[in-house]
Amino acid sequence: MTNTAKIKIRNIYKIFGSQPEQHLQRVKSGLSKADLLSQDGAVLGINNVSLDIAAGKTSVIMGLSGSGKSTLIRHINRIIEPTSGEIFVDGENILVFDEKRLLEFRRRQISMVFQKFALLPHKSVLDNVMYPLLISGTNKKAATDVALRQIELVGLDGFEKKFPFQLSGGMQQRVGLARALATDADILLMDEAFSALDPLIRNDMQLQLKELQARLNKTIVFITHDLDEALLLGDQIAILKDGELRQCGTRSSILLSPADDYVRRFVRDVNRARVVDIGSVAEVCHIIDGEAPNNYGGLSIPDDTTALLYINGQSRYVISRHHIQTGTKPSPAIMRSCNLMLEDIITDFAAGAEYVAVTSEAGQITGLITQQCLLRSLVQKELTARHVPDRKWSELLIHR
């Protein structure tokens, strides 16, 4: 992560039940969730979770019901207090806040969107959006101005005077979003915010959130049980099971190298073409400045690379082992940005391309995708040795 961590969660444990401190030591020394429940009747909600949430990004915490994800997110605004551990927001330990500072923190720095919207049924849309401002002492005039702007931002202008029951689920959640945005807090907690919506509306809301986020750059912590949603929204994804953090990383790293069987099963059915970026599956190639030779005599391809890529002005030609063995002519390669998804380059191959050269955001070639590589990325359970997202590309540019 190049961005600084806005929220740092450190070794959080949460045990539900009477006298949780008593069980803490045994949980720390490895007592399992099931044993704790059967021996002491206490429930282990969160088990030693440490997590960094990047500033200005969308971080998704994903897990099935009972995984502790909703419990974890409630620690960040202290609706639930941990049994042990520390949470830092902007470098401050929020767990030492006194009553007054905590209210201040909740009013200015953090806000939340809820699964079942949690709108106040006896207040109009406008009053709902104004509510967080009014309780923090903003005068009514200023609060109304801010609220009207937020309502417009989420596309509900004209509905200010309506009551929640008069709105569809999607619209109600937009009110929830506007309400959360009203205090202009940096951090937005979203607890399964779109789970209660029907699929089409859910997709609309996801896209709207992405669009809003592109403009607002909030630090969003998004909870979901839906992997597709996590992959669509998350810059960073954390997978939680039985209160433990199983894996945390970018969407491609989770899809391509699952940390354990649980994550592997989780990601099995994902349409990879849509969520894996080509940058993360590109294979290493030797880049050589100059015209591709017609005579292959003396050419060899190092073991850890796929092919040789000759660059001369606008022409790019690839020589692979196959070319050398059969003596066929070098094949042209087309350039594509590393941010594209696998699905975007399938058409290139369908149109007859044999190689796609992947370029970094700066325009430098960083790797090569062959047809075999593409097919393997789509079906193979995991990518192995050859995929090298973390290699330093400068090392491979020795011939330039």
Place this chain on the structure above:
Amino acid sequence: MAVNFPNIIDTRILKNAIDNSFEWVVVNFGRDLELAFLPLLKLINAVEQALLATPWYATVVIIMAIGYFTSRSLRLAGGVGVLMLLIGIGGMWDTSMTTIALMIMATSLSILVGIPIGIGISRSNRFQAILLPILDIMQTMPIFVYLIPFVMLLGPGKVPALLATMVFAVPPVIRLTNLGIRQVDSEIIEAVTSFGATPRQKLLTVQLPLAMPTIMAGINQTTMMALSMVVIASMIGAGGIGYQVLQGIQRLDVSLGLFGGLGIVFLAIILDRIVQSQGRRMLQHLHTGENKL
């Protein structure tokens, strides 16, 4: 032959102790207590005087207006008016005004005491665990039992009648205030907390408004229980329409008792309809926001 239950403990000692200590309180503090409750007596009398001083037609119109504004239904307003007229025709106007005065006082004092207690027990499970059984006892104890100590302490009259009525009538409003607040959707409470509401803001802006329909149901029950108790309280000098029933019993006068009984039924219907339609309107407002549109 049946075997008698053995006398394990001599309860006469306990009974004597209760009676003696009670007597001691009466002898030493009876006068002070009476003085302490004097303002209350004056208030009851003032309400009664005001009701009696108002011309009957004005009272009928006022009650019909209240009926209309709580229900927005002309039918209900008309029905209430007819019942009031029937009470008047039955020759029970003045006695029913006495009953209504006592009712108004007992109900409003019960609400005044009951809602804060209800809020209190909604916030503490321990307090709830202690108080709910006490409320059960208060409601199941035969109501005559309350009358004895109150009469001993304060002498026969309206004040002990009012206090005994309150003991009997206050549980529903406490219970349902507690229930109403606890039933507010926990996600809404979480939301409000997450925006930094203080407990007081939570109570006033969310919990009480959302609990209001349930609280109104409690107030309705409290009103009905107060009415039934006010009738019985006439036995200790509270007067009112219940006294007519009592006279009917003493003189074995069927028509007198029947008329009194019907008068009480009419009063009950009037009060019930008014309080219920108020509650229904609050519920409607909560779900539909109709009144604000």
